[in-house]
Amino acid sequence: MTIQQVLNQIVAALRKNDFKSARRLIDSQEKKYGGNPYFLWQKAIYELSRGSDKRNIVLPLMEKAYNGGLQELNFLRQFGALLIEFDIYMTACKVFGNIVQIKQDDIEAYIKLADIFSGTGNPVTAINTLKLALKINPNHSSIPTIYYNIANALMESGYQDEAIETYKKALELDSKNIIFSSYYLFHLNYVDIGRGEYFQFCQKHRTLWESETLNARPPFPQTEKIKIGFLSGDFRFHAVFFFTSPLFENYDKNMFEIHLFSTQRREKYDKVTEMLIQQTDKWHDISKTGIREAIDIIKKEEISVLIDLAGHTNTGMPVEIYGRRPAPVQVSYCGYPNTTGLKSIDYRITDKICEPDDAQNYHSEKLFKMDGCFLCYQPYFEVIPECSFENPHGRPIVFGSFNNLAKITPKTIKLWCDVINAVPDSKIVLKYKYLNDPKLREITVSRFAENGISADRIITFSFDFEIKEHYAKYNKIDIALDTFPYNGTTTTCDALYMGVPVITILGDRHASRVSASLLNAVGLDEFVAKNENEFVKIAAGLAGSPQKLTEIKQNLRERMQNSALMDKRAFTWKWQNAILNMISEVKNAPLIFKQ
Secondary structure: OOHHHHHHHHHHHHHOOOHHHHHHHHHHHHHHHOOOHHHHHHHHHHHHHOOOOHHHHHHHHHHHHHHOOOOOHHHHHHHHHHHHHOOOHHHHHHHHHHHHHHOOOOHHHHHHHHHHHHHOOOHHHHHHHHHHHHHHOOOOOOHHHHHHHHHHHHHHOOOHHHHHHHHHHHHHHOOOOHHHHHHHHHHHOOOOOOHHHHHHHHHHHHHHOOOOOOOOOOOOOOOOOEEEEEEEOOOOOOOOHHHHHHHHHHOOOOOEEEEEEEOOOHHHOOHHHHHHHHHOOEEEEOOOOOHHHHHHHHHHOOOOEEEEOOHHHOOOHHHHHHHOOOOOEEEEOOOOOOOOOOOOOOEEEEEOOOOOOOHHHHOOOEEEEEOOOOOOOOOOHHHOOOOOOOOOOOOOOEEEEOOOHHHEOHHHHHHHHHHHHHOOOOEEEEEOHHHHOHHHHHHHHHHHHOOOOOHHHEEEEOOOOOHHHHHHHHHHOOEEEOOEOOOOOHHHHHHHHOOOOEEEEOOOOHHHOHHHHHHHHHOOHHHEEOOHHHHHHHHHHHHOOHHHHHHHHHHHHHHHHOOHHHOHHHHHHHHHHHHHHHHHHHHOOOOOOOO
16 A cells, blocks of 8 residues: 555544554554654654553654654644643744744734743744734734733733733723633732722623522531542642641641642643642543533532632633532632632632621632631742852842732832832842843833833742742842732741741732731731831831841741741641631631640
8 A cells, every 4th residue: 555545544544543454554564664653754644543551652652753854734733732741842842933934824823922931931933822812813813812812911021001902902802701811810919909890891701601690509418527629620739738738747637638629731740740749639630521420420429528729710611510509508718819700609708808807798608717827837848948048237138029010010119129228238039930031121120220220139049840949049138028919828838937038018908918917926927017118118118228138137937937837736726626616617616626
């Protein structure tokens, strides 16, 4: 048979799902055509259809076909998508570049190229690529997605207001898209929107995730232990891990059974994933299931309390699961700093500092305020270096922030510049992965220049993919400055653990009060300002007191370790009581948990 006849027969067999015939053809012709790029491509498709290991079997076959000169558009699209899936961005960029050369109006290829540029820390290039795609075909069906992707890249670049307006354009074209709506809601937390306006949007669009007439609350399962399910796409080395691991390590295994429902791809599993699986009772991979199947799994496992760790940060699917109410008690915790807007979620765990007195008016969930901070911090000790800093006596003070650029608003920059101007010769360090982009670095520095801070007073650290090196950079900072209106949370804790005091302002909502709660838990209320003027005064005062600053930095890690913020056992006991109180309130029957 000729190669074309062989290929035709393999394709025909695969279309019929006749894998035995496809395998027989491949094996019989391997010796003759095994090096042919088209044959390699069809062999890769066969392996993919059979569910073979994509990284170790399918990808090498496609690489051989590509290196053999195969430039078929469908092949390039499949190969490029697989490369992106495994974060092999350099080759993926080349592949999608090949597509654009062959078919200059291939909008999807431009979208993929922009994804690659964003994934490699070049959001400005991503924005320009997407804008080019808009010009090529303004009527293409992917235009809403292009606006959405532009909005994401703008937000990551620190253009918060422009990003919000672009999200609106995407929603105008596709108002029922739950991913667009979730990300729009999430990113509203980064701008100075009124709490009432945010809540109204939630109420207006909540039927994207739950029906107007709510599903009935299911009965409580009659199980020996109370089964608690945690739902997230971030069970890996991620911010949420630092605040859930203490619970998973210390919960009462005689009373509770913890299930983890993961929406993250298997390719994202890491050592932390393995650790969380070991710490808890049962792991459920629902990354490839539909909504109904995921709900069926949750119900089958007889979960009494389902806890959301993502809110609107995880592209919609988990929120929609809650909207169908698969568990009798549903709770929002840790991963989202605001109301989800869903009436199907019963409670949101928070604390008395994070929420002002009128906060309940702007929440669909009932606020359950824990005594003390609602979080317990535990770093991944394997990657944390020792604190080591230069004595501040006789040298310029170095301020800093390792928060993402989306949190560094024009208001934040102006406030930081007021601090720098108030402390002669001081500098500020910025560290975030997108600052590797020379263009974005230039833009960011120019934003400070607009507020009277010259480039020589701004230090940008390159992004370290070695986590230990990332933490070690905190040793270069004397004082950390918080962001507004969206505070740091993990970054605030990381700074404190690395011996760096953090200055913040107490705002009017959770996102702008969480650092105040964290500082309170460590006994550092003195660094919580009531307003912008006081923020500058506190920062300048600490910078001007080198002996006090030295004493704080020398003792801060130990102080934090001995504080409520890292008391895992006491926190877990309080957290378990909170869950029992919620169950009791829903059941309207008392449950008592004894320490």
